[in-house]
Amino acid sequence: MDLKKDIERAVRHIAANDYKNPKTDVELQQLIDDAVATFNSGAYNFSGYSSMFLNQGAKTRTIKYYENIYSAENVLCQCVKQILDRTFNIKYPNRNKTIRSLFSYIAAMTQMSHFTIVKFDFKDYFNSVSAPYVFEKCIKPHLSRRIELDLIKEFCYSTKFAYAGLCTSNAISEIIAKTFDDALRAKFSSKGLLFYERYIDDCILLLNEHIKVDDIKIIINEILDDIFHTEFGYNLLKCKTVFNDDKFRYLSSESVSSSRYSLDYLGYEFWFSLTTQDKVSIQYGITDNKIKKYSKRLEKIITLYKMPSSPDYENLELLRHRIKAFASREVYISKHFKSNVWKVKGFISNYGELRYFLDTPLIESNTKAFLENMIEDAFNSSGVPFPYFLKTNGYNLFDNLKSNKTILLVDTIGYDYNSLSSLCKSIGISPIGIDGKRRGYGTLVRDYLIKVKVGY
Numbered sequence: 004m005d006l007k008k009d010i011e012r013a014v015r016h017i018a019a020n021d022y023k024n025p026k027t028d029v030e031l032q033q034l035i036d037d038a039v040a041t042f043n044s045g046a047y048n049f050s051g052y053s054s055m056f057l058n059q060g061a062k063t064r065t066i067k068y069y070e071n072i073y074s075a076e077n078v079l080c081q082c083v084k085q086i087l088d089r090t091f092n093i094k095y096p097n098r099n100k101t102i103r104s105l106f107s108y109i110a111a112m113t114q115m116s117h118f119t120i121v122k123f124d125f126k127d128y129f130n131s132v133s134a135p136y137v138f139e140k141c142i143k144p145h146l147s148r149r150i151e152l153d154l155i156k157e158f159c160y161s162t163k164f165a166y167a168g169l170c171t172s173n174a175i176s177e178i179i180a181k182t183f184d185d186a187l188r189a190k191f192s193s194k195g196l197l198f199y200e201r202y203i204d205d206c207i208l209l210l211n212e213h214i215k216v217d218d219i220k221i222i223i224n225e226i227l228d229d230i231f232h233t234e235f236g237y238n239l240l241k242c243k244t245v246f247n248d249d250k251f252r253y254l255s256s257e258s259v260s261s262s263r264y265s266l267d268y269l270g271y272e273f274w275f276s277l278t279t280q281d282k283v284s285i286q287y288g289i290t291d292n293k294i295k296k297y298s299k300r301l302e303k304i305i306t307l308y309k310m311p312s313s314p315d316y317e318n319l320e321l322l323r324h325r326i327k328a329f330a331s332r333e334v335y336i337s338k339h340f341k342s343n344v345w346k347v348k349g350f351i352s353n354y355g356e357l358r359y360f361l362d363t364p365l366i367e368s369n370t371k372a373f374l375e376n377m378i379e380d381a382f383n384s385s386g387v388p389f390p391y392f393l394k395t396n397g398y399n400l401f402d403n404l405k406s407n408k409t410i411l412l413v414d415t416i417g418y419d420y421n422s423l424s425s426l427c428k429s430i431g432i433s434p435i436g437i438d439g440k441r442r443g444y445g446t447l448v449r450d451y452l453i454k455v456k457v458g459y
Contacts, residue, residue, distance in 0.1 A: 006042065006082060006150060011035050013081035017072055019338065022449060022459070034073050041075035049076055049161035052169070065130060066168035080170055083158050086151050087142070087174040091181075095173065096202045098269055099347075099355065106287075106356050108198040108209050109273060113283040119195075119210040120254045121219050122268055126247040128204035129167040132176045132231075133242045134159035140233070141178050163240055173203075179242075180204070183230045190222060207268050216253040259283055270353065274367055287360050288367030294377075297350060301329060301381045304456060309387050321430045321454070323392045328410065328455040330378065330403050335412040335448050337459075348457050351404055358404045374401035412448045423447050430454055 014035045018026045026034070041047055055066045069077035087093065112118045125131065138159040146152045158171070165175040184201055187208070191199070195212030208219075223246070231242040252266050254275060263276045270293040274286040307315040308322045315321055332351035337344045360366045361374075377400055382389055392398060397408060411417025418426060423444065424434040432450050436442045449459045 007039055009082045009085055010038050013078045014038060038075050038078040047075040049158050067166035068168045083155050084171045084174050090145055091178055093174055093177050101200045101202055102356055113285055115211055117213045118256045119214050121208040122252040123206050124247050124250050125204040126245050129165050129172045129176055131243040132165040133240045134162050134165055134175055135239050136242050137175050137179045186226045186230055202269055213255050213257055286365055286367045287357060288370035294373050305381060305385045305387055324430050325455045326398055328457050330398055330400050332409045333457050334409055351408055361405050414444050420444055427451050
């Protein structure tokens with residue numbers, strides 16, 4: 004038995020995401036045959052990845068990648084991810100599901116006499132997780148096929164860490180993080196555990212008891228040492244995983260006062276204070292960092308419109324579509340091999356839980372002002388006159404969030420093919436390909452989302 008099926012699946016997955024260079028069936032088969040031949044000959048080198056540095060605000064992230072996406076190394080890297088996903092039944096975190104549960108528990112905690120909330124994360128998580136360590140401790144005991152075991156071992160020992168950028172980074176880091184999650188839940192099960200979730204490397208813990216901050220830190224550090232830093236007889240590259248002290252947050256029922264205290268998680272901000280009746284009150288909002296992020300994104304859209312050197316200069320219709328998409332929720336279907344995967348994007352989706360509080364005192368004042376005025380403020384600061392469409396419905400974050408404004412790009416229940424074609428043509432996307440044939444619905448959706456700056 005060989006890895007031919009996994010290699011074929013990997014090549015087709017890579018090609019499906021290579022939007023700019025579509026491949027014919029003949030070209031795909033050749034790529035598959037080449038990858039199989041290279042694997043069988045052993046003429047590949049997993050350590051031959053390149054590095055790239057990405058600036059994200061004040062931070063610089065190091066990204067590792069294989070320059071040729073169809074190289075045997077990148078294809079086999081995808082194979083490793085597929086095998087790990089399958090073997091460990093990895094379920095990657097759902098942000099909206101996590102947030103919905105968190106909102107419910109936090110609302111309930113305001114009625115409790117004692118509670119503790121702790122937020123923490125790992126520092127430079129992906130680049131700190133030793134791939135050989137995870138292989139020996141977590142992966143090796145669960146693989147029975149020799150060919151899979153040898154491939155993954157070679158990959159882990161060659162790449163050294165679960166580097167961000169490699170498609171395996173989430174899988175390798177998730178496997179050991181799940182072990183951490185299980186250990187933490189077991190440890191706090193007798194200490195009033197209400198809720199614990201981890202979104203990639205961002206963790207939040209809710210207890211219905213008061214536990215001192217120093218005691219919390221001792222417990223979670225003991226768990227971290229046990230999971231990530233155990234010595235077990237191999238001369239291994241050790242994990243460098245530690246907690247990020249700068250992002251540790253602690254709040255207990257005893258520490259809530261009349262002064263407001265905020266705690267953020269996944270872009271949401273929760274504001275706690277005591278009422279005059281000594282009851283815990285809470286307000287919900289968006290963090291300042293996320294407000295700045297979305298403001299800059301809108302500023303960039305307006306700049307493309309007003310800058311003479313931009314190909315989008317004074318293209319008012321394109322600007323209208325971009326503002327509308329920015330202020331909405333986009334729902335579409337993406338093909339994943341033979342399956343349909345529903346996708347949701349956009350600001351309205353990211354902060355959907357706030358819509359239940361918009362007409363109540365529970366919405367934080369700065370967030371409310373941002374939602375009501377952000378788009379108009381962006382045009383004022385840019386010096387661009389208000390476009391006509393801002394005077395109509397559908398272009399205000401507050402109103403759109405309240406109504407859950409959705410652009411439904413699904414042909415059976417939303418825009419049909421003809422409507423989508425008209426939508427695309429209005430911003431310069433042709434529904435006819437270079438071969439003279441009608442382009443597919445999914446292709447038009449992809450091109451539309453990319454052009455209006457939502458992304459696909």
